[in-house]
Amino acid sequence: MVIFIRSLSNLLIAITLFVSFSVVAIDNPDKPDPVSQIDALSAPFIDKIEQVSGYRDTLLAYTDYHEFLSLQIKDTVSSLMSQLTETEQDSFKAGHEAWEKYIESQYEFIEQVWSKDNFGTASAIDRGEFKARLLREKLIALHYYQNTLL
Missing domain, CATH: 1.20.120 (Four Helix Bundle (Hemerythrin (Met), subunit A))
Incomplete structure (x- = not known):
């Protein structure tokens, strides 16, 4: 169970970082x-x-x-x-x-x-x-x- 929670936690961190970097990249394309x-x-x-x-x-x-x-x-x-x-x-x-x-x-x-x-x-x-x-x-x-x- 602990391994599952750590894996889920790492996945959420990875998704959060990916989304935040993506948002920065499209901050203002103009x-x-x-x-x-x-x-x-x-x-x-x-x-x-x-x-x-x-x-x-x-x-x-x-x-x-x-x-x-x-x-x-x-x-x-x-x-x-x-x-x-x-x-x-x-x-x-x-x-x-x-x-x-x-x-x-x-x-x-x-x-x-x-x-x-x-x-x-x-x-x-x-x-x-x-x-x-x-x-x-x-x-x-x-x-x-x-x-x-x-």
Whole structure:
């Protein structure tokens, strides 16, 4: 009898989790998908990165992409701030400032380890990709925040 109750309990938990995840997935299908939006806006920069060759051109292509992502982050932060209460803004600012310090430390780490001396001309690709991933992930998170407030 105890085994039956445990099995039934596990089945109910599994069904509950399945239903809850399904509901989250269909929360609002009309809202734009942040990842798709960012990928579409990033496409010209990614295409340029894939087409260039050489250390300097790769570095410049990634720099353009980083500047684009940074501007998108700045614009999204401004937009998001306008949707928050003063108390929420204070909390968000503190978190964003901590993220900016984190990014600075990550950039220093990336520059130190994946230097041209250590990795040659391929270092531009590695550094560019690592930095772009950090910025892109932040932008995606900000878009998710913003979409839940709409």
